[in-house]
Amino acid sequence: MKMKKRYFAACLLVAIAFGWLTLGGTAYVMKKTSSTEFCVSCHTMQIPYEEYQGSIHFSNAKGIRAECADCHIPSNPIDYVITKILASKDIYHEFVTGKIDTEEKYEEHRMAMAETVWAQMRANDSVTCRSCHVRDAMDSFEQSEDAVKMHEFAKENGQTCIDCHKGVAHFPPEAEMDSEAFDNLLAKTAETNNTATLVYPVAAIAMGDFGMINPATKLTVIETNETSRKVQIDAYQMQGAEKVLYVGNGQRAIVATLTQQGQAALTVGAFKEDEYGNHWRTASLIADIDVQVLNDIAPLWNYAEQLDTVYCSGCHAKIGANHFTVNAWGPVAKGMGERTDISEEDLEILTKYFQSNAKDIVKH
Secondary structure (H helix, E strand, O other): OHHHHHHHHHHHHHHHHHHHHHHHHHHHHHHHOOOHHHHOOOHHHHHHHHHHHOOOOOOOOOOOOOOHHHHHOOOOHHHHHHHHHHOHHHHHHHHHHOOOOOHHHHHHHHHHHHHHHHHHHHHOOOHHHHOOOOHHHOOHHHOOHHHHHHHHHHHHOOOOHHHHOOOOOOOOOOOOOOOOHHHHHHHHHHHOOOOOOEEEEOOOEEOOOOEEEOOOOOEEEEEEOOOOEEEEEEEEEEOOOOOEEEEEOOEEEEEEEEOHHHHHOOEEOOOEEOOOOOEEEEEEEEEEEOOOEEOOOHHHHHHHHHHHHHHHOOOOOOOOHHHOOHHHHHHHHHHHHOOOOOOHHHHHHHHHHHHHOOHHHHOO
């Protein structure tokens, strides 16, 4: 009987030791391989590590540092194990394929790698972000007015952290517009025939000595011949800014800029004061143009939506054009455009798209 007890005790001790070695050893290995030191020990991780070192997650006024695992490995046991298993592919590419072992290769695959991580974070509602950042704990008085608005917008529209915070630790992929997109848009102008009564320029165009017309401006066709069109612009002027024509009364979306000759050729109404003390009047101008135009605004807006997808959605979720007013969209688009390499011409088209569909326009 004593032998059986001793045998049982010995088996129990062996089982405990085996369990400690296996489970404890596994836990130790999992923890060690989740450390930042381990993550960046691979040559291919030097580029993202250097980007991370320049981010607010590495160094900030609070002295709080988010390590690699804090952002990339969920704490939920099942998701934790799944993430660790999926990470084995990184070891395979590091030592077998050399998929991103040079800076050129890394940049080539940056978009695909980023989209993989973004998709994972959308699927789990940015759970790793929210392990530190809790909405109910946010002090709105410490945030900028724009940040408060965007957090409310995200909450109302079911967006998650990664939708807007794609570049917080690593550089987002460089936005690239399809080089043929504008050429395709320009080709659409060939479909505009001589019977069109309304036309829209796809780029800034000259109107003789009168000045320049901005893209997307609605032009009423008065007369068409083989080489040019006589068009009329119906717009508004603000007192003190007579060189500019705006889309509406109090709405500062610029449709044209005028020379002295252009100002002299205007047909204008009387100035009337608005609720802010500014004075506005109607202004019409007839001018000749000789460039390609569209008789339907839809292709231009389709192009603008492509610009939105490439240059805006590359950093944050899409914001509906009806989120801001006409006047708000001007500085918002300009400020965001300065953070990208979008051309001035494309930024003007994108701005006009937002302004033409702004919340104080679409409601009418």
